[in-house]
Amino acid sequence: MKELVVISGKGGTGKTSIVAAFASLAKNAIFADCDVDAADLHLVLEPNVKQTSDFSGGKQASIITEKCISCGKCKDLCKFDAINLDGPANDIVAKTYTVDPVSCEGCKVCVEFCPADAIEFKDSINGQWFISETRFGTMVHAKLGIAEENSGKLVSLIRKETKRIAQEQKNDLIIIDGSPGIGCPVIASITGADLVLIITEPTLSGKHDLERVAELAAGFDIPVLVAINKFDLNPDMAGQIEEDVLKRGIKVVGKIRYDKAFTKAQIMKTSVVEYTGSAVTEDIKALWRNVMYAI
C-alpha cells in the first residue's frame, strides 16, 4: 500500500480539484482530506457519512458553579485572562467565576490551586471527524471548530485512521489532500508518506511558495514531484519554475492547461475528469500516469 500526498505552497492552486480528479482515476484507493482548515474535497466527492467522532485537541478547565466560593484565586493565577466573575449565584455566594473556553489554554494552573476543588479539567471538543463512502471509495475527513487550533494533531489522526481502514480494506493506494503552506498541518500531512506531489501556479508568488514548500519537503527524505496548474497562463514563468526545481533534483511531471471546466466541474460537484473529456482531462491523465509510475 502506498501513500500519495498532494500539497501546495498556498491555497487556491487547484490542488483539491486535482485530488478529486485523481480520485476518479484511481483503482482500489482510499481518500483523506487533511486540508482541515479549509476542507472542501467533500464538495466534489459528496461523501455519505457512515461514522462521526469527536476530535479533542487537548484539555480545558471548567468551573463547577455549585462548588465555587468566589475567592478569585483562579482569576489571579490565569495568565490567559480566561476567567471572569460572571457566573450565577450558588448557595454560598452571589456570583461565581466561569472559564471562557475560547481563551483557556489548558495550562491546568487554576485546577491545581483552587481551594474548593471546584475546577474540572476535561477533554475539549475541537471538531469532528468522519468516515464516509463516496462514489470512488472510502473517504476520511474532518470539520474543525471555528478558530480552533491543533489542526496538526487532527491531520495526524485522520492519516492514522485512513491507514487503519486502508489496511482492513486492502486498498492499494491512499490519496491525501494535504494542507497548504509550511506549518504544522503540512508537516503532519507528509511525514512518512511515499510520495509528495506539489501543485503550483506559474506566478511569482506561486514560485516563492513552491520554493518554501519544496525546501520543507526536502527535509523529510520523501520523493517530491511538481505539477504546474494553468501553465499556459504564463509559459515563461512555468519554464522558470521547471528549471528551478530541477536544480533541486525535483521533476515537473505534469503541466495542466487553464480551462474553465475546472470551475464548471466544481459547480456541478464533479471532478474535471468526469465533467469533460477535453484536453485538460488528458493533461490530468498524463500527470496521473506519471505519478503512478513514480510511486
Ligand code: SF4
Ligand atoms: S479558585 Fe476555585 S473557588 Fe476560587 S473562584 Fe476560582 S473556581 Fe471559585
Ligand code: SF4
Ligand atoms: S487551565 Fe490555565 S488557561 Fe485555562 S482557565 Fe485555568 S489557568 Fe486559565
